[in-house]
Amino acid sequence: MFRAVIPARFASTRLPGKPLADLGGKPMVRHVHERVVAAGAAEVIVATDDARVSAACAEFGAEVEMTSAEHPSGTDRLAEVAARRGWRESDTVVNVQGDEPLLPPVLVQQVAALLRADPGADVATLGTPIGSLEEFLDPAVVKVVRRADGRALYFSRAPIPWHREGAPAGVASQQEFAGAWRHLGLYAYRVGALKRLAAAEPAPLELIEKLEQLRALYLGMVITVGEAVERPAPGVDTPQDLERVRAMLRKGPS
Numbered sequence: 001m002f003r004a005v006i007p008a009r010f011a012s013t014r015l016p017g018k019p020l021a022d023l024g025g026k027p028m029v030r031h032v033h034e035r036v037v038a039a040g041a042a043e044v045i046v047a048t049d050d051a052r053v054s055a056a057c058a059e060f061g062a063e064v065e066m067t068s069a070e071h072p073s074g075t076d077r078l079a080e081v082a083a084r085r086g087w088r089e090s091d092t093v094v095n096v097q098g099d100e101p102l103l104p105p106v107l108v109q110q111v112a113a114l115l116r117a118d119p120g121a122d123v124a125t126l127g128t129p130i131g132s133l134e135e136f137l138d139p140a141v142v143k144v145v146r147r148a149d150g151r152a153l154y155f156s157r158a159p160i161p162w163h164r165e166g167a168p169a170g171v172a173s174q175q176e177f178a179g180a181w182r183h184l185g186l187y188a189y190r191v192g193a194l195k196r197l198a199a200a201e202p203a204p205l206e207l208i209e210k211l212e213q214l215r216a217l218y219l220g221m222v223i224t225v226g227e228a229v230e231r232p233a234p235g236v237d238t239p240q241d242l243e244r245v246r247a248m249l250r251k252g253p254s
Contacts, residue, residue, distance in 0.1 A: 001042045001092075002041055002042065002091075002092040002093065002094055002112035002116075002188065003041055003042055003043040003044075003045070003087070003091065003092070003093045003094070004036045004039070004041040004043070004044050004045070004093065004094040004095075004096050004108060005044075005045050005046075005047050005065075005077070005078045005081050005082075005093055005094070005095060005096070006029065006032055006033060006036060006044070006045070006046045006047065006096050006097075006098050007047050007048075007074030007077040007078065007095070007097065007098055008029045008046050008047065008048040008050075008053050008057075008098040009048065009049065009050070009074070009077075009098070010048065010049070010050035010052060010053055011050070012099075014237055014238050014239075015236065015237065015238060015239060015241075015242065017052075018098070018099055018236065018242075019048070019050075019053050019056075019098050019099075020052060020053065020056055021236070021242055023101055023242075023245060023246060023249055024246070024249045024250070026060075027056050028098070028099065028101050028236065029046060029053060029056065029057060029062075029098055030056075030057075030060050030062075031101035031102075032096060032097075032098050032099075032100055032101055032103065033046065033057070033060070033062050035096075035100075035101075035102075035103050035104070035105050035108070036094075036096050036103075036105070036108055038105040039105035039106070039108035039109050040105075040109060041094065041108065041112075043063070044062070044063065045063050045064070045065050045081055046062050046063070046064045046065070046098075047064075047065045047067045047074075047077040047078065047080070047081050048064065048065075048066065048067065049066065049067055049068060049069040049071070049077075051066075054066060065080075065081045065084065065085075067080045067081065068080060073212055074095060074097065074098075075095065075194065075197060075198055075212060076198045078093060078095050078189070078194055078198075079194050079195050079197070079198035079199075080198075082191045082194055082195065083195065087191045088191060089190065089191050089192030089195075090190060090191070090192065091190070091191045092112055092115055092116065092188055092189070092190060092191075093188070093189055093191060093194065094108055094111060094112050094186070094187065094188045094189075095186070095187045095188075095189065096108060096186065097185055097186070097235065099235045099236040099237065100186075100232070100235045100236075101235075101236065101245060101249075102232065102233035102234075102235075102245060102248065102249075103186070103232055103233075103235075104230045104232055106229055106230055107126060107184070107186055107228055107229070107230060107232060108186070110126065110226060110228065110229055111124050111125060111126055111186050111187065111188045111226070112124075112188045114126075114188065114224055114226045115188040115189075115190065115224065118222075118224045120222055121151070121190075121222045121223065121224040122189070122190055122193035122216065122221040122222050122223065123187055123188065123189050123190075123193060123197075123213075123216055123221060123222070123223045123224070124187070124188040124223070124224045124225075124226065125144075125152075125183065125184065125185075125186060125187050125188070125213070125223060125224075125225055125226075126183075126184045126186055126225065126226050126227070126228040127144045127146075127181040127182060127183050127184060127225050127226075127227060127228065128181065128182050128184060128227065128228045128231050129180070129181055129182070129227075130143070130177050130180040130181060130182050132177070133174070133175065133177050135177075135182065136159050136174075136177035136180050137159050137174065139157040139158070140157070141157075141182055142155055142156070142157060142182070142183040142185075142211060143155065143156050143157070143158070143159065143160050143180055143181060143182065143183065144181050144182075144183040144225055145160055145161055145181070146181070146225050150224055150225055150226065151222055151223060151224050151225065152213075152217065152223040152224070152225050154214075154217065155183055155209070155211050155213050155214060155217075156209060156211070157209055157210075157211070159174065159177070159180070160180070161179055161180060162174075163175075163176035163177070163178070181225075183213075183225075184228055184232060185235075187213075193216075193221055196219070196221075197215060197216055197219070197221070200215060200219055202215060203215040203218035203219070204218070205217075205218055206218065233245070233248060
């Protein structure tokens with residue numbers, strides 16, 4: 001049994017009002033909610049700080065928690081919901097970003113099951129092998145390096161692991177990306193770990209890379225990383241992303 005929370009912040013810097021962006025006649029947050037419900041979560045809660053998002057969710061019957069407008073991240077919003085609901089420290093909650101309207105429900109199931117299967121892990125997440133040099137070198141693509149047991153060693157925007165022999169003329173000449181993994185921003189937390197993470201100050205590495213998951217590693221938490229059973233479609237960060245997803249929805253299943 002797991003619960004899922006969808007943080008839905010209205011005041012997105014690059015795409016204001018993103019949760020309510022129209023996708024095929026539905027607000028984006030409804031698409032995300034439907035996919036999480038299809039994953040079989042025991043509870044699905046939209047966590048927002050905006051009355052407009054709350055009202056839109058009420059129209060399609062979603063459960064909503066109004067959370068503080070001061071939260072710097074979705075993780076903090078999750079932690080507020082978990083504390084308010086009185087969830088047990090050992091309970092599993094999945095953080096499903098509100099800008100993933102095409103997220104396969106099977107990945108929500110997978111990340112929750114991955115955490116349940118590893119009693120020593122605090123957090124579970126997913127990755128997928130990188131398929132191109134362009135993807136490998138792109139700082140917007142977060143990379144993850146794993147230990148032999150599947151637990152995370154490090155996350156970075158840098159191209160890691162770096163093939164020393166693949167770039168004889170410097171960074172721009174790199175031609176190798178074998179063994180590199182892309183990190184997918186889908187997390188399952190034990191509630192106790194979630195609260196500890198939200199209560200901690202940002203870590204130095206986190207501030208450098210702008211990657212919140214590095215706070216967990218800095219604190220000594222264990223993050224287990226599984227290979228996604230399905231490669232997800234792109235999320236929505238920009239107006240261009242929004243148009244691309246609209247086109248994919250118009251096209252329908254391939």
